[in-house]
Amino acid sequence: MKKKPEIEINASTEEKIKEAARVVFTRKGYAGTRTRDIAEESGFNLALINYYFRSKEKLFDIIMVEHLQLFIHSVMGIVNEKDTTLQRKIELLVSHYIDMLVKNPNIPLFVLNEINADPKKLVEKIGVEGLDRKELVISKQWAAFAKANKVTVNPIHIMMNVVALIIFPFVGSPVIRNRTGISMGQFNALMEERKKLIPVWVNAMLVSK
Amino acid sequence: MKKKPEIEINASTEEKIKEAARVVFTRKGYAGTRTRDIAEESGFNLALINYYFRSKEKLFDIIMVEHLQLFIHSVMGIVNEKDTTLQRKIELLVSHYIDMLVKNPNIPLFVLNEINADPKKLVEKIGVEGLDRKELVISKQWAAFAKANKVTVNPIHIMMNVVALIIFPFVGSPVIRNRTGISMGQFNALMEERKKLIPVWVNAMLVSK
DNA sequence: GTCTATATACGGATAGAC
DNA sequence: GTCTATCCGTATATAGAC
Numbered sequence: 001m002k003k004k005p006e007i008e009i010n011a012s013t014e015e016k017i018k019e020a021a022r023v024v025f026t027r028k029g030y031a032g033t034r035t036r037d038i039a040e041e042s043g044f045n046l047a048l049i050n051y052y053f054r055s056k057e058k059l060f061d062i063i064m065v066e067h068l069q070l071f072i073h074s075v076m077g078i079v080n081e082k083d084t085t086l087q088r089k090i091e092l093l094v095s096h097y098i099d100m101l102v103k104n105p106n107i108p109l110f111v112l113n114e115i116n117a118d119p120k121k122l123v124e125k126i127g128v129e130g131l132d133r134k135e136l137v138i139s140k141q142w143a144a145f146a147k148a149n150k151v152t153v154n155p156i157h158i159m160m161n162v163v164a165l166i167i168f169p170f171v172g173s174p175v176i177r178n179r180t181g182i183s184m185g186q187f188n189a190l191m192e193e194r195k196k197l198i199p200v201w202v203n204a205m206l207v208s209k
Numbered sequence: 210m211k212k213k214p215e216i217e218i219n220a221s222t223e224e225k226i227k228e229a230a231r232v233v234f235t236r237k238g239y240a241g242t243r244t245r246d247i248a249e250e251s252g253f254n255l256a257l258i259n260y261y262f263r264s265k266e267k268l269f270d271i272i273m274v275e276h277l278q279l280f281i282h283s284v285m286g287i288v289n290e291k292d293t294t295l296q297r298k299i300e301l302l303v304s305h306y307i308d309m310l311v312k313n314p315n316i317p318l319f320v321l322n323e324i325n326a327d328p329k330k331l332v333e334k335i336g337v338e339g340l341d342r343k344e345l346v347i348s349k350q351w352a353a354f355a356k357a358n359k360v361t362v363n364p365i366h367i368m369m370n371v372v373a374l375i376i377f378p379f380v381g382s383p384v385i386r387n388r389t390g391i392s393m394g395q396f397n398a399l400m401e402e403r404k405k406l407i408p409v410w411v412n413a414m415l416v417s418k
Numbered sequence: 419g420t421c422t423a424t425a426t427a428c429g430g431a432t433a434g435a436c
Numbered sequence: 437g438t439c440t441a442t443c444c445g446t447a448t449a450t451a452g453a454c
Contacts, residue, residue, distance in 0.1 A: 013437075013438090028240075028326065029238065029240065029241075029322070029326075030241075031237075031238065031240035031241035032238075032239075032240035032241075032326065034428090034429060034430085035429075035430060035431085036429075036430090044438075044439095045438065045439055045440085046430090046431090046439095047431085047432080047433095047438075047439070047440085048437080048438065048439085050430080050431060050432075051437075051438080052437095054431095055430080055431075056429095056430065056431090106325075109321060109322060109325055112318060112380055112381060112384070113238070113318060113322055115383050115384055116315075116318055116383050117237070117238075117241065119383045119387065123387060133388070133389075153406070154399065154402070156385070156389055156391070156399060157399065157402070157403070157406065160377065160378050160381070160385060161374060161410070163377070163381065164373040164374055164376075164377030164378070164381075165370060165373055165374075167373075167377065167381075168369065168372065168373030168376065168377045168380075169369050169373070171321055171377075171380065172321060172369070172372065172373075172376075174324050174325055174328040175321070175324055176365070176369060178328065178332060179342070180342075180365055182365070190363065190365060190366065193363070193366070194366070197362070197366065200417050200418060201370070201413075201414045201417060203417070204410075204413040204414055204416070204417035205410045205413055205414070207413070208409050208410060208412070208413035209409060222419075222420090243446090243447060243448085244447070244448060244449085245446095245447075245448095253420075253421095254420065254421055254422085255421095255447095255448090255449090256420075256421070256422085256449085256450080256451095257419080257420065257421085258449095259448080259449055259450075260419075260420080263449095264448080264449075265447090265448065265449090
């Protein structure tokens, strides 16, 4: 009559391997990672990763899909709020996102990389097509804002800019730290500052010209 | 009495392999590239790449160093001009850079990636330490500008922002095109627009708050 | 210099003992 | 479930003919 307890008993090992895979994959990418690295990082044997996940690629796909879904959901949650103003949404996105990236600074490069390596793969694997941009609350808010303030720039520019200002420092972190000589701690302090600065900058862009 | 003509005679084959390597490496990264791919792309046999370059890694290093040197020189050329204003330098950097990236859109992700994979390697291989930031003309121009306009933000933020606004769209191009549904041609048209827009935005940031 | 054929190493995956 | 030992495909690199 036991439901499915014995599966849960081993969840720990499986989860440890997944966690190890996350670490190694995000650091070295798919091609650069050896299953042996994952095994070592996990503390278990190489054979176990096939026992639990059948293949390197299957394991990778799981990690990647989880990353993207986590990301998409958290963004959608903010972007589709009814009672939050456009400006406030930007503040929330920036802050929430930077927090997450400070904790997992390797994710952006990893994701961008693998999407670049095989763009169609990810479109298939995730239900991203489902979301019709035109129907998002934020899209309507933007339209209203643009009309009221006579903003004529293509909103794609603004989107790119917000994302660029948030993500790029993390993608370029090694170069930035090397060129400026700042420590990881100082870098994170700068990122903390940016939570307040980016929304101000974006506002300034919108009224510029 | 001939200087070194026979070397030049074969420069063509060697150069073709290098060109092929550039293409494949920048598209698939180091780990994702097989020497066979390079051979095929070059039109020559696999054995020739070792004949000319001894190993995959040596060839890769050459490509990477050339990329970075080209980049650094072109930036330094602009940044260290005596008779160009700060604002004008930004315009020149943006325009020059976007032109180059439209032609070679895969370079940024490639470079960022490989630097991330092995940060110290590149610091060693290139004489980048030579340039003392404090002594750059643009640094002094910035100091003067910041004082005159009471700008208090850390200049590292501004640097990151300019680079982010230029580079990020190319790094995120597959995602952007997939999410927005725009074509490559439309994407490039947007990049063309940004040559004018980014300097305006940066100005707006500087006077914001 | 350029090719074909091959040596050698490495990495993903499985068999089978415990 | 977890380990050791091993198989086998694939990729780099080299030997040697032309």
